[in-house]
Structure formats: structure tokens, C-alpha cells
Amino acid sequence: MRPRAANEWRDFWRDGGERELAAQLDELEPYSVRIATLLGSNAPLRAIVSELGRIREHELHAPADPARDAELAQQIYDWFHAA
Numbered sequence: 762m763r764p765r766a767a768n769e770w771r772d773f774w775r776d777g778g779e780r781e782l783a784a785q786l787d788e789l790e791p792y793s794v795r796i797a798t799l800l801g802s803n804a805p806l807r808a809i810v811s812e813l814g815r816i817r818e819h820e821l822h823a824p825a826d827p828a829r830d831a832e833l834a835q836q837i838y839d840w841f842h843a844a
Contacts, residue, residue, distance in 0.1 A: 770801050779793065789813060789821070792820060809837060810831050
């Protein structure tokens with residue numbers, strides 16, 4: 762069950778959620794807090810895809826990779842909602 766209350770979210774993050782999310786992000790791992798914030802606010806999948814794209818282009822100065830961003834966002838979204 763996905764954490765909903767603030768206390769549940771903090772516990773989830775502290776008790777392994779942070780490590781699990783970071784492990785899935787690969788090269789985007791330094792920006793895990795931005796993705797965690799979206800997940801915690803119940804953002805839609807498309808918002809996560811967009812944020813991954815912004816991180817890739819503006820923070821990493823890497824070429825756009827919409828297919829990879831969509832794949833990674835789906836993986837993270839599914840993981841979080843199954844937690």
C-alpha cells in the first residue's frame with residue numbers, strides 16, 4: 762500500500778524507499794528527491810516522465826531520451842504504487 766500520511770511517507774523514505782528509488786534512477790540518482798516529491802504528491806505518470814526529461818536535459822546536459830524517460834518513469838511509478 763502506498764504511504765499517504767506525512768508520517769507514513771517519512772517512514773517509507775527512511776526505511777528503504779530512498780535507497781530503492783535511487784537504485785532505480787541510475788544516472789539520474791542525484792535528483793531522487795525531485796522524483797520522490799512528485800511521487801509523494803501523487804503526481805501522474807506524465808509528470809514524472811517530464812521531470813526526468815528536464816533533469817536529463819537541463820541538469821545533466823544530455824540529449825533528450827523520451828523513450829528511456831518513459832520506461833524509467835513507468836518502472837518507478839509501478840514500484841512506488843506497489844510499495
